[in-house]
Amino acid sequence: MSISLKQRTRVGMYMLSNKLRRRKKYPLIVELEPLFACNLECPGCGKIQYPTEILRKRLSVEEAVGAIEECGAPMVSIAGGEPLLHPQIAEIVEQLVKRKKYVYLCTNGVLMSRKLDKFKPSKYFSWAVHIDGLRERHDLAVAREGVFDKAIEAIREAKSRGFRVTTNSTFFNTDTPETVRSVLDFLNDELEVDSMMISPGYAYEKAPDQEGFLPVDQTQKLFQESFKGGRRRKWRLNHSPLFLDFLEGNRDFECTPWGIPSYSVFGWQRPCYLMSDGYAETYEELIATTDWEAYGRGKDERCANCMAHCGYEPSAVFATLGSLKESLRALKR
Numbered sequence: 229m230s231i232s233l234k235q236r237t238r239v240g241m242y243m244l245s246n247k248l249r250r251r252k253k254y255p256l257i258v259e260l261e262p263l264f265a266c267n268l269e270c271p272g273c274g275k276i277q278y279p280t281e282i283l284r285k286r287l288s289v290e291e292a293v294g295a296i297e298e299c300g301a302p303m304v305s306i307a308g309g310e311p312l313l314h315p316q317i318a319e320i321v322e323q324l325v326k327r328k329k330y331v332y333l334c335t336n337g338v339l340m341s342r343k344l345d346k347f348k349p350s351k352y353f354s355w356a357v358h359i360d361g362l363r364e365r366h367d368l369a370v371a372r373e374g375v376f377d378k379a380i381e382a383i384r385e386a387k388s389r390g391f392r393v394t395t396n397s398t399f400f401n402t403d404t405p406e407t408v409r410s411v412l413d414f415l416n417d418e419l420e421v422d423s424m425m426i427s428p429g430y431a432y433e434k435a436p437d438q439e440g441f442l443p444v445d446q447t448q449k450l451f452q453e454s455f456k457g458g459r460r461r462k463w464r465l466n467h468s469p470l471f472l473d474f475l476e477g478n479r480d481f482e483c484t485p486w487g488i489p490s491y492s493v494f495g496w497q498r499p500c501y502l503m504s505d506g507y508a509e510t511y512e513e514l515i516a517t518t519d520w521e522a523y524g525r526g527k528d529e530r531c532a533n534c535m536a537h538c539g540y541e542p543s544a545v546f547a548t549l550g551s552l553k554e555s556l557r558a559l560k561r
Contacts, residue, residue: 231423231466232351235330236559242302243549253486253515256542257303258296259501261492262287262320266310268336270370272400272429275309283309285493289316293323295491299511303330305356305488307501312339318346325352332356334396336370337379340386349390354422357383359395361403361411369400383419394423394466401442405453412454416463423466428475430502430536443533444525448477467537469557470544475535479544483524483531487542489514499523500538503530 239256246254264275265283276283296304304324311317312335324331333347334356347353357379360369366376386393395415399408408426415421428447442450451472460472473479489511490501496514498505503523508514524539525531531539548554 234351238330239302240549243545247549253520255299255301255489255511256487256545257305258299258301259488259490259538260287260292260295260304260306261308261490261501262292262306262311262314262317263493264309265313266308266336267313267338268310268370268372268375272369272398282493286314286316287320287493289319289323292320292491293327295496295511296324296329297327299489301329303332305332305334307334310336310339312343318343321347321353325350328352330354332394334358336375337382338375340379340382344382344386344389344391347391349392351392354392354394355383355386356394356396356425358398359411359415360398361407362414365407365411369398380419383421387420392422394425395421396425396427398427398429399442399450400429401446403450405450405456408450408454409459412459412463421464423464425466425537426475427537428535430534444477444535447475447533447535451475452477467541468544468548470547470554471537471541474540474544481540481543481547483527483534483539484542484546485523485539486515486518486520487546488538490538500536502534502536502538 243256263283263286264278266276269276306317306320311333314320317333321331321333330352332354335358337357340355340357359376359379360366363376366379367373383393383395397411412424412426415424428442428450455472455476465472470479474481485500488500490497495507495509496511497507498514498518499520508517522528523531525534548558
């Protein structure tokens with residue numbers, strides 16, 4: 229099982245509690261970006277295009293933890309930039325785990341082996357290592373040779389020390405069903421990571437490479453072919469069955485960007501971590517003053533080809549909760 233029963237139960241009870249309180253908008257997981265600086269220059273990411281004065285900024289431990297406590301989300305994805313460049317990242321993780329938040333620390337893996345001693349294995353903590361293909365393909369995606377080998381070495385070492393490890397793989401229009409299956413088979417069967425996340429690349433406006441992103445129809449075709457033969461049932465994918473249906477084009481949802489809000493050195497980002505339409509100082513302000521109905525495919529041209537998890541995974545999760553049949557299907561996964 230890619231997600232523990234205890235975590236599923238905790239998140240399910242959290243959602244049920246919000247439903248009983250008739251709270252219509254609440255976060256499932258927060259994208260916490262304590263810095264934008266990175267040690268790589270991936271052509272599909274625009275984070276390091278910020279000016280130097282922004283790249284030097286860091287969230288304090290108090291700011292990071294305070295944001296999560298404010299909104300009440302049970303899960304946190306710590307991204308960036310490269311979070312391991314933050315001098316207090318281990319303390320941020322420690323404080324969130326202490327509060328029994330499920331924490332996913334996203335990393336490109338370059339610094340991971342050197343930083344392992346700063347962290348402790350916990351049922352509340354997972355490494356989330358970016359692996360965008362096998363060796364040649366991954367190193368091309370991150371624009372540096374040798375990164376794949378470092379990341380794989382770090383994953384093996386982390387698992388040997390008792391850490392929970394998940395991976396995050398982004399796919400582009402240069403991918404084929406064969407490249408998707410090859411990396412997921414490797415991660416699932418040979419590396420035996422605890423779970424895997426997948427996503428079609430989103431066209432960041434500041435990304436150096438604007439040619440590699442997938443339109444909706446190509447995304448659906450890619451995942452339809454990749455999932456043939458029941459492979460998605462074999463892989464330990466950290467996604468709801470309905471979100472995987474969505475990637476294949478078998479289900480459609482409205483975007484739910486408030487389900488995975490983003491907090492960074494700028495504050496709470498509108499409407500999600502992929503777009504920047506201003507910032508709010510508090511989570512309450514974000515929810516109350518953002519025109520959520522203005523976003524999603526068919527509403528904003530920037531969203532036309534987006535099938536990213538930050539908008540559509542929450543939609544699938546909420547749809548699952550609202551259906552006994554889908555809830556049972558998710559439990560069997």
